[in-house]
Amino acid sequence: MTQTTFTPRVFSGIKPSGGLTLGNYLGAIKRFVGMQGQMETIYxxxxxxxxxxxxxxxxxxxxxxxxxxxxxxxxLDPTQSILFNQSRVSQHAELAWIFNCVARVGWMNRMTQFKDKAGANAEKVSLGLYAYPSLMAADILLYHATHVPVGEDQKQHVELTRDIANKFNHDYKIDFFPETIPVIDGPATRVMNLRDGTKKMSKSGESDMERINMRDDADTxxxxxxxxxxxxxVLxxxxxxxxxxxxxRNLVDIYAALSDTTPDAVIADYAGAGWGRFKPALADLAVAKLAPISDEMTRLMDDPAEIDRILADGADRARAIAxxxxxxTYEIVGLLR
Known part of the structure; x- marks a missing residue:
């Protein structure tokens, strides 16, 4: 098999279930924006x-x-990056079926996120929840994406994507899909609960006080x-x-991520400080960084037709690649079109 050189390309996405939180912003969106201009970006x-x-x-x-x-x-600049919603590009679902036939059941059984989400009711959840890592692999490989910015909790799914790509290439004796690299960096790729630092900040947590919603106003x-x-x-x-x-650790990491610095730099500035000094400083920083985003989200949500136009345009551009x-892929597999 000759080695193919793939164009550097970023792909990643966020699931629309519940509202966006600070975890989505620091763990994903802020990083997505930062990668614009470095290589082709598809979100x-x-x-x-x-x-x-x-x-x-x-x-x-x-x-x-x-x-x-x-x-x-x-x-995120929709003229510089491609932005669309997944269901507008039917090729995602089509490639996912092919990957369902490439992936092995044993691989899926090892996915820890399914076990966490299904819990004791694994027999009652949808087949889609069980098989969704295969769709995630299709999302990425449909664009021959070489880099995927993800949180630590999604690293296993990118590793599965590599396994699927390698098995497809091996089975059909062709170097067609790239080995995608997970990009996990920064001080707050996994933002934790404001009430329990051992739990991830979640859209579905019991108390609204345990998370920062991206639509929260400055006072909140x-x-x-x-x-x-x-x-x-003290620190x-x-x-x-x-x-x-x-x-x-969570509050220091959040401060570092919001201020584009490192936890070491934060500690250097606040060593020996009590929470009466640090928390107000963190609150002021967060308001300065997040309140303008919240205000702009409100403005955008007042014009849903414009959002739909941007998503439709992005889907056309995504489809041209996909x-x-x-x-x-169909030709390699032997499916007649």
Whole structure:
């Protein structure tokens, strides 16, 4: 097999289920915006993934537009990046079926996220929830994406994508799909709960005080950070001193990510400081960075037709890349068109 050189290309997406949180912003959207201009960037609202569990149709449509508004408000340029919602490009679902026939059941059984989401009710969840890592692989490989910015919790799915690509290439004796690289960097790729630093910040958490919603206003953002859980100790002299202090580590990581610096730099500035000094500083920083995004999201959501126009245009551009790759895939497999 001759080695193919693939054009550097980024693909990633966010699921429209519930509202966007600070975790979505720091762990994904902020990084997406930062990668613009470095290589070709394709970003998606993965609405097909959302329906692996039942969604109210009107709420799903609203949430899809809201995620798109979050991308745009945070600085994603739809003329520089491709932005669309997944269901507008049917090639995603078509390639997913081929990958369902490439992936092995044993691989799916090892996916820890399915076990976490299904819990004790694994026999009652949808087949889509079980098989969605195959669709995720299709999302990525449909564009021959070489880089995928993800959180640590999604690394296993990118590794599965590599396994599927390698097995397809091996089975059909062709170097057609790339080995995608997960891009996991930055101080807050996994933002934790403001009430429990051992749990990931979630859209579906029990209390609204445990998360920062991207539509929260300035007063709400400040209140949540000032009331966030911490501990009794002052900030240490080094980052190593944050070990076994999950709430403290989370707040320092958030500060670092919002200020485009490192946890070490934050600790250097606040070593020995108590929470009475640090939390108000974090709240002020968060308001300065997030309130303008919240305001712009509100403005964008007041014009859903414009959001739909941007998504439709992005889908046309995405399809122009995806359709030839799917057609080549069909030809390699031997499917007549």
């Amino acid at each position: 998606c609202v993965v609405d097909l993934h959302a329906i692996t569990v039942w969604q109210d149709p009107k709420e799903l449509a609203h949430a899809t537009r809201e995620v798109a508004a979050g991308y745009l408000a945070a600085g 953002i400040a209140k949540k950070f000032k009331k966030s859980k911490s501990d009794q100790d 240490p002299e080094t980052v190593e001193g944050l070990k076994d202090r999950p709430e403290a 359709a030839p790759i799917l057609a080549q």
